[in-house]
Amino acid sequence: MDNITFEVKKEFYWAFEAACLIKLYLSGSMEELKKKHETDESYADFFNGPFHHLESYYHAVLEEMKPSLSASPLLTYYGQQSEDGKSLLGEIARSIPIDEFDNLTADQSRIYAFQAIASELSDLAADDTPFTFDGKEEIPPALTSLTTLLESLSSLPLEDSEKMKFMNLYQNYEKVLAEFKAFTAELIPVMKKHLPLIEEDLVHAEEESLSHSYINEIFFQSSLISIQSEACQMIALPSIFDYNSLSLYMRASSNVITIGRKPLLDLKKKQQFEKTHQLLKALGDPTRLRIMQCLSKRKMYIQELARELKLTPATISHHMTTLFQAEAVTLFVDEMNAKKVFYEVNKETLENLKTTLTDLEG
Secondary structure, three states: OOOEEEEEOOOOOHHHHHHHHHHHHHHOHHHHHHHHHOOOHHHHHHHHOHHHHHHHHHHHHHHHHHHHHHOOHHHHHHHOOOOOOOOHHHHHHHHOOHHHHHHOOHHHHHHHHHHHHHHHHHOOOOOOHHHOOOOOOOOOHHHOOHHHHHHHHHOOOOOHHHHHHHHHHHHHHHHHHHHHHHHHHHHHHHHHHHHHHHHHHHHHHHHHOOOHHHHHHHHHOOOOEEEEOOOEEEEEEEEOOOOOOEEEEEOOOOEEEEEEOOOOHHHHOOOHHHHHHHHHHHHOOHHHHHHHHHHOOOOEEHHHHHHHHOOOHHHHHHHHHHHHHOOOEEEEEEOOOOOEEEEEEOHHHHHHHHHHHHHHHO
C-alpha cells in the first residue's frame, strides 16, 4: 500500500515482553501448546527444534523472575488472560509508545493507562462512543472521572468482579505502572543473559519474519487485512514471548505490528483440505453462520453486529476470532474513522471452499 510506511525495529520492546511473560506464566499456554501437538508427527521438527529452544529459554527466564512475580500480586492480577486472550497489563504496554515507557510523566501515565482501559471496554459496549479517543493526549469521555466510569461499566455485560478490576486499575494505575516498570527493569538483564539458548532461532527469524517483503506480504498484500488511511506510519516489532503471534495494534500513540520471533506461521501453511476442515468447523455454528450472513451484505464492526444479532459485543468478538483464524473474514481498519476495525466476508476463501467441494463432487 503506497499510503503506508513502516519502520522495522530489531530491539525488543521490553515492557511488552514483560507483559507477555506474565500472561504466559499465568495462562499456562506454553504447556498447553506442547501437550496439544507433541504427539502430532507433522509438528515434530518444530517441537524438537525452535519450540524446544524457546521452552528452555522461557523456563530459564521465569525461574529467575518468579520471586518478583510472587512479590507483586498486582502484576499477576492485571496480567491474567481474559477470554479473548488479552490481559490488561498487555494492553497498557501496547498503549505506551516504545520511546516513552522509561520516562513517563505522571500525566502520560494516567492517559495511557486510561486509554488501555477504554480499548478493552470498547469491544463490550453496544455504543462505544464514550470509549473512543483520537489524540495521543486525550482521555476517553467514559474515564474522565470515577463517576463516569461507573456509569459506563453499569451498562456492560461484565461480572461484578470484572467491573471491580477496571475500577481498581482506574484508582491504582500509578502503583501498577511503578511495579510494572520495576519488573521490566529486572527482566531485561535476565532475558539478555539467557539469549544464547535461542540465538540461532533469532537470527533465522530476523532474516525471515522481520524483512520488509515478508511484512508487506502478510499485512498489506494479503486478502486478510486492509487499512483505509490517507497516510499511516507503522512500527514493526519483534517479540519472543508473544511467540505464536502476528498482530496489528492501532493506537492513538502509535500503530504497531508485533511479530513472534519464531511464530507458528509455518505450521499454518496447510494443505487445502486441512484449511477447508478448519473453515467448516468455524462455520459449523449457528451464530457464526448468522454473522457471515450479515457480513455478506456489508462490512460491519463488532458493536453493529451485536445490535443486529441481539448479542453482547463480547460474544461477537469471541466468534470473530474463530472466523478470522479460519480466514472466513477479513479485517478492514478505517484509521480515519477513529481507527475502527470492520469485518467483511473473505470472498477468496469462500471461492476456494466452493472449488474444493466441487472437486469432491467430481
